[in-house]
Amino acid sequence: MDDDQLLYEGKAKSVFRTNVAGELRVVFRDDITAFNGGKKDILAGKGAYNARVSAFFFEYLEKNGIPTHFIRMEDERTMIVRELxxxxxxxxxxxxxxxxxxxxxxxxxxxxxxxxxxxxxxxxxxxxxxxxxxxxxxxxxxxxxxxxxxxxxxxxxxxxxxxxxxxxxxxxxxxxxxxxxxxxxxxxxxxxxxxxxxxxxxxxxxxxxxxxxxxxxxxxxxxxxxxxxxxxxxxx
Ligand SMILES: Nc1ncnc2c1ncn2[C@@H]1O[C@H](COP(=O)(O)OP(=O)(O)OP(=O)(O)O)[C@@H](O)[C@H]1O
Ligand SMILES: [Mg+2]
Known part of the structure; x- marks a missing residue:
């Protein structure tokens, strides 16, 4: 299986395959958009902030009995998740x-x-x-x-x-x-x-x-x- 194959590029995140079956890599980009893409900018550091907060809450929710896709952070803007x-x-x-x-x-x-x-x-x-x-x-x-x-x-x-x-x-x-x-x-x-x-x-x-x-x-x-x-x- 191709490592790093881009599966999907959304407005703020990119989703890649990894070389592990069933695991995906989600990269939180610095793009910010509003009004269904009508307003767009790049704010350096925004992706890392969102990744950090997301990881924090996925762990918090898991601890409280909510199943989530979160597996681990790979770097400050990259999350490894279970493919859903x-x-x-x-x-x-x-x-x-x-x-x-x-x-x-x-x-x-x-x-x-x-x-x-x-x-x-x-x-x-x-x-x-x-x-x-x-x-x-x-x-x-x-x-x-x-x-x-x-x-x-x-x-x-x-x-x-x-x-x-x-x-x-x-x-x-x-x-x-x-x-x-x-x-x-x-x-x-x-x-x-x-x-x-x-x-x-x-x-x-x-x-x-x-x-x-x-x-x-x-x-x-x-x-x-x-x-x-x-x-x-x-x-x-
Ligand atoms: N664990 C997962 N497995 C498979 N796909 C996922 C998983 N988690 C999120 N996704 C999908 O990955 C994509 C993330 O892209 P992103 O949020 O950037 O864009 P979008 O949802 O298409 O657009 P927007 O959020 O701007 O409305 C979404 O389509 C989301 O549904
Ligand atoms: Mg989205």
């Missing part, structure tokens, strides 16, 4: 209303959502990642009813674990997006958990510490991402 058959869904948990949910529904920005809500989008850039509901997920064969329940329960558990951790670190977990895949019969958490995939607000100041800083030109993106890394390491 990805389920083409973006599973989003929301604790506070912000972003697209405020545009689509009569929530006000910053409104608390308790109990949290989980929504799902069909992961398909060509169709603009449209929202999808449970019946469609089952009709399209993405998940059985039992697996759908499991994904929902696992997402709620991940939300509680992440929210508790972030609160201690002085950060509000507003929302996050995750992706799952299958390894044999096990549904594992895949992809990333990073400042590109979560919305994080500083509990003291309300400042954004995530990709919204980039989306809306709210300040220095790298220093916001770096602050999350510092707060996480301090808390740990």
């Amino acid at each position: 058959t990805m389920i083409p869904l973006e599973v989003i948990a929301r604790n506070v209303a912000a972003g697209s949910i405020v545009k689509k529904f009569p929530f006000t920005e910053g409104q608390r959502i308790d109990p949290p809500v989980i929504v799902t989008d069909y992961k398909d850039d060509e169709h603009g990642d449209p929202s999808i509901n449970d019946d469609l997920i089952i009709a399209l064969g993405f998940l059985s009813p039992d697996d759908l329940r499991e994904v929902r329960e696992t997402t709620l558990k991940i939300n509680t674990l992440l929210k508790d951790f972030f609160t201690k670190a002085g950060i509000e977990l507003v929302d996050f997006k995750i992706e799952f895949g299958r390894s044999g019969d096990t549904i594992c958490l895949g992809d990333e958990i990073s400042m590109d995939s979560m919305r994080l607000w500083d509990l003291a100041t309300g400042e954004s510490l995530d990709k919204d800083v980039y989306r809306f030109g709210k300040g220095d993106v790298l220093s916001a991402y770096g602050r999350v890394v510092d707060k996480i390491l301090q808390e740990n």
